[in-house]
Amino acid sequence: QSLLTQPPSVSAAPGQKVTISCSGSSSNIGNNYVSWYQQLPGTAPKLLIYESNKRPSGIPDRFSGSKSGTSATLGITGLQTGDEADYYCGTWDSSLSAGVFGGGTKLTVL
Amino acid sequence: EVQLVESGGGVVRPGGSLRLSCATSGFTFDDYGMTWVRQSPGKGLEWVSSISYNGAATGYADSVKGRFTISRDNARNSLYLQLNSLRAEDTALYHCARRGITTAATSFYIDVWGKGTTVTVSS
Numbered sequence: 587q588s589l590l591t592q593p594p595s596v597s598a599a600p601g602q603k604v605t606i607s608c609s610g611s612s613s614n615i616g617n618n619y620v621s622w623y624q625q626l627p628g629t630a631p632k633l634l635i636y637e638s639n640k641r642p643s644g645i646p647d648r649f650s651g652s653k654s655g656t657s658a659t660l661g662i663t664g665l666q667t668g669d670e671a672d673y674y675c676g677t678w679d680s681s682l683s684a685g686v687f688g689g690g691t692k693l694t695v696l
Numbered sequence: 697e698v699q700l701v702e703s704g705g706g707v708v709r710p711g712g713s714l715r716l717s718c719a720t721s722g723f724t725f726d727d728y729g730m731t732w733v734r735q736s737p738g739k740g741l742e743w744v745s746s747i748s749y750n751g752a753a754t755g756y757a758d759s760v761k762g763r764f765t766i767s768r769d770n771a772r773n774s775l776y777l778q779l780n781s782l783r784a785e786d787t788a789l790y791h792c793a794r795r796g797i798t799t800a801a802t803s804f805y806i807d808v809w810g811k812g813t814t815v816t817v818s819s
Binding site: 588618619621629632633637642678680682685686688689690 | 800812
């Protein structure tokens, strides 16, 4: 049971927009920055968003992040079939002094 | 090019031990904190352990505390994870990961991931 709750799956058509939520608590998302990772099938995770809304170099601006209170959201616009992957949120839990990840969300581009 | 290459995984019986290694290149190793993250078959990511840039500070998930030990050798640009008293639930792909540099005390993120080494605990 993950401390961060994500929907197991989301889907949308090519070209559309999708959002993935990540819900936590005051000990993690509420007081710490959030990061987002994309894991394509059979590959290692890749950083998409850090410090809740910053994109590393090379990540297109189709990917965006936001945080409000104890929840965070990843947005993906202009969906492509190549975006089909598992997406994970992550942060630090100050009470546990531990890193925590969400359970992951499988994105299907129909 | 930044690279993290794990090794040392394998099949081990319950109660056994393994030592995972992570060889790094392409960046100044002793500038970065490092982390191990595991992924059980068909499951999500689980933070296992982190170590500071100089090895002075370490942290462990409750599920591995007292059984796993993280360490680093900055002269060899390498990260290690000693796994003792292994259990079936430790079966997973273990990723070596670089912690992103930040000035924010409340920021934890991983900016580079290795492909992982597989640990299977089975009798």
